[in-house]
Amino acid sequence: MHQHAPVILDVAGLELTAADRPRLKNPLTGGVILFARNWQDRHQLLELTSAIKAIRSDLLICVDHEGGRVQRFRTDGFTHVPPMRAFGELWMDDGKGAKAVPGSGALRASNAATAAGYVLGSELRSCGVDFSFTPVLDLDWGESGVIGDRAFHRDPRVVALLAKSLMHGLLQAGMANCGKHFPGHGFVKADSHTDIPVDKRSLKAILADDAAPYPWLSSTLTSVMPAHVIYPKVDMRPAGFSARWLQDILRRQMRFDGAIFSDDLSMEAARRLDGQVLSYTDAAVLALAAGCDMVLLCNQSLGDGQAVDELLDGLAQAQANGRWQALEASEARRQALLPETAPQPWDDLMVQPAYMQALDLLP
Template identity: 70%
Template sequence: MQHAPLVLDIAGTALTDDDRRRLSHPLVGGLILFARNWRDRAQLAALCADAKALRPDLLICVDHEGGRVQRFRSDGFTHLPPMRALGALWLQADEKQPGEGAMRAMAAATACGYVLGAELRACGVDFSFTPVLDLDHGGSGVIGDRAFARDPRVVAVLARCLAQGLLQAGMGNCGKHFPGHGFVRADSHTDMPVDRRSLSAILADDGQPYRWLDGVLTAVMPAHVVYPKVDARPAGFSPRWLQEILRGKLGFEGAVFSDDLSMAGARMLDGQALSFTEATLAALGAGCDLALLCNQSLGDGAALDELIDGLAQAQIEGRWQPSEASELRRLALLPRAPALPWDALMTQPAYMQALWRLP
């Protein structure tokens, strides 16, 4: 079985000849979309159908969480709230009905998951990188209101409800950013954040949602953060974090995505700057099943070609071995049932009820 670990982006609203060539390569298993790939629903559906005609097993992904991280916002797409709004709803007190806020928040989280997943799937998108499991420690600008709450118990319950809504829409989920990005202030898009807590402190707090959601999460994305008391390498490049702790100690069996390997936090390892190919090899070698390289299609896309060629050469030279288990995890993320078309979705009772339950 061919392992297709690369997840790449495209520059425009339709596939070019170069896009088709890259996405047809046997090492490419996914396409990640951004706001620049969106004009309207008809265009998005045509783009996704074109990609699927090229490769039926291609996993079409997007970062679509709600709040400020929502790639498609017009032409009928529901504006979903940031996850912090669900955590705030949980805390709303009702003296006449204690616990009413928590119950409403759980229903709203399930509704968010269903609306999010159903609308994306109606346009041909297979998978969204959500939910954020980071705790809201208050100091992280890059996480901020993307987090449900500070309390890991609240985060785990609301994430479970969101995942249930996604599942009802026929979509998997991706917990991120393992083992937790919310404690550090630095943004891994531009810097290398460092979290100096001990392993026991991290797992007793930020890591708890991953333990409690064992069996619920279908994928996990590690943080581009260094936890020096555990490993000198960032979590996404660390066999200790990904194999010993995530898979061994926490028992996770789903797919592991690298975070975007174009980010500054992904380009330094053991004090050295890495090429995209070297970063990908390091991530796959550490235990990632899939490697994302984003925003490199702009211009001539040479970086994408270099990565594809570099990984192919590494395979020939024996510096990287394809993993059948990793490929099976990738394929398991593809939807199992046909999506409901948009017009039918708009009048579906479950969808209409979910809209009513949104905060």
Template identity: 70%
Template sequence: MKSPRRPRSSRQTVPTHAPVHAHAPVVLDVPGLSLDESDRRRLLHPLTGGVILFARNWHNRAQLTSLCAEIKSVRDDLLICVDHEGGRVQRFKTDGFTHVPAMRRLGEMWTDDCQGRAQVEGLGAMRAMAAATACGYVLASELRACGVDLTFTPVLDLDWGESGVIGDRAFHRDPRVVSMLARAVMQGLQQAGMSNCGKHFPGHGFVKADSHVDVPVDRRSLKAILADDARPYEWLDLSLGSVMPAHVIYPKVDAAPAGFSRRWLQDILRAQMGFTGAIFSDDLSMEGASVAGNHTQGAIAALNAGCDLVLLCNQSVQGGAPVDALLDGLLQAQADGLWQASPDSEARRLGLLPQHHPVPWDDLMHQPAYQQALARLPA
């Protein structure tokens, strides 16, 4: 099985003005285009392990690069993340950022072997694979040039045609096609020096309800889910750097949503499928997470179930009291023995940090590999 990459040396990962962290599981957000004193205080909290950026943190490339540098100046071991998949989920869209198509477009390419004399069996699959690698490379290289470490992609949910929140974010209905195209996207990410995050385990595409505003329930059997929606996780286990479980309840498997379920995360994902990478919770402020209680209770439940990191998104605005409550509550819960720090989880977090410096934006624009990738993007 794949083992996490070794953390970089302590001199590289933890600056002298930051404490050494036994386990820093919280990924939080910041409200604006730069950091204020409250942001810096939260980033120095011993349980903070990363930052997730949103469109409100974007003005232009220079500002984004400056913001990422500010974050790293506070603690250079912090993992800077973003949801930047292409299609309708792309946080940065102007000032040179390429509009990468939705992943469904790659699935459509897979089945298009052309017509007439140009028709060649399997041509669509080969063209789609090349385009998928190009998508991953363009996404990652542009983000890395601005200082972002990780984007939460690829989406491994199957396109059942029912889920509005997944929709064209999914590659295809066939788990084999999803696995092959996701592998190609991840190859492109890797070539640009970025890890990956498969989501939403074991699958969010079958249910209509949106876990942002509802508590979705998928009533299929474990056998049915493992034979279909969860297959990409089984087939890609050696390539996945991290996984994000769904805020979906599968009552024939567990009464808790997957992200709060030891059975899903420990027994199935880790023990049965052999996954050894990092596990992120989905956003604890989503309605699908409300069944676990408040943000602190949800974080404790997720960590005890097997998550290495927990996300709390869009809670830093208007003073950020929910973020402070989570950090302080989780610290107190640790002191009370309600959850335990995990050095293995911390190693998995550090293993997601890029291992090499990015290519600066101006140099990237003239890089032959980048230009070739742009030319291979689907229309």
């Protein structure tokens, strides 16, 4: 059995440093998340991803690449994928007057979302990136500044079908997917990067609405990221630290068996539990105990990267002390997110008919 490798960390710059290499070799490291600061052009990105894979071929190279304003690589030929709201608007547009065909907008939008998934997934994979944290399944309540046009629609049925279409496109590109932010981040105004939003609705209301896409997509979703939100009627802990949300509701009730990622533990709000700010290690141990398979620590490799080493050392110590268990099932879920096919080289992709047609279908 492989050692369970739960940590997704980042690297500071455009190429690997002497400090990055031992962190990537650490058996607790399961992947790398890339940011705009790791991007100069396609050639550099491919060199960086190849260098990471040369250290360990099983590391999962991830990025937040949804389209709209959340897209880390935007130049040197990368297609600007529209924000997800554009697909929701297309869904509602059945044409005007005598030419209107009821429902035609929904079918066009579904096809366009598949095209977007294919374009996004195949371009990333050409540059050696394995995985993107997409799609957003949050509902567009018009309240959340942090979600905003990242959401497809207000109706969970429309969200589920457009997300399923996008995931179909990712699958054609050989890429897994990540539904976020479970059970829903669209209803609250506060930005969880700075403080913890609180959603006071009942479990019944949340399941009927915001969380509805998750069971509907249980056969399609390969991973989920919980919301950094507290739902006090269900649990006083944020969803990503809550066994009630992750094990009772998501795993047992909704029968989800894919990977669960914690949100970024470097957000101070993510470590403020029961009134105190926890260390990275304690927060990671709590997230793993609650049911996360992997924990993210972002933007901490900058400078001396002390926080990254602290987390890797602390988790090793916590494992030795029996504070968390390496789970074979968690490692299998992580490995299942790695692509199984070879990526297409960029120049081949550019002239491939399926890719050219997909570009034409984008709104």
